[in-house]
Amino acid sequence: MENQASQHRNSVCPKLSPIEFPHSNSKSQKILGVPLPDGVVVHHTESKLNKYQIEIISSQAEHALKHANERALRECGNEAHRKCSLCHKYDDTSNMVYSKSDRSHQHRKCHADYEYRRRHAVNL
Numbered sequence: 001m002e003n004q005a006s007q008h009r010n011s012v013c014p015k016l017s018p019i020e021f022p023h024s025n026s027k028s029q030k031i032l033g034v035p036l037p038d039g040v041v042v043h044h045t046e047s048k049l050n051k052y053q054i055e056i057i058s059s060q061a062e063h064a065l066k067h068a069n070e071r072a073l074r075e076c077g078n079e080a081h082r083k084c085s086l087c088h089k090y091d092d093t094s095n096m097v098y099s100k101s102d103r104s105h106q107h108r109k110c111h112a113d114y115e116y117r118r119r120h121a122v123n124l
Helices: 002-012 023-032 060-076 108-119
Strands: 041-045 053-057 096-099 104-107
């Protein structure tokens, strides 16, 4: 059985030896009993109720969103809020602008103040 699993690992990830194969994916595959599809991400959570649990997520973008929601829930109590990259306070995204350049949320006032200082080279 181990030899068959080892052959499967090498066929999925030919550049990785069985030792280097990502632990979380191999553990998830053992639990599910089937190989994971390409592109899925294993999300690990620890909670007081469930000592350890895993969740299979379809993309890295969805995984990043899940972490952002968990972080916001832990920090401010609302998973829909995001942290302003300038003042570092959490707020609803309707009160913020999204900066594509650094992929972060900023309060409109914080963003306006920052842009003013940047354009006028005033004490950045």
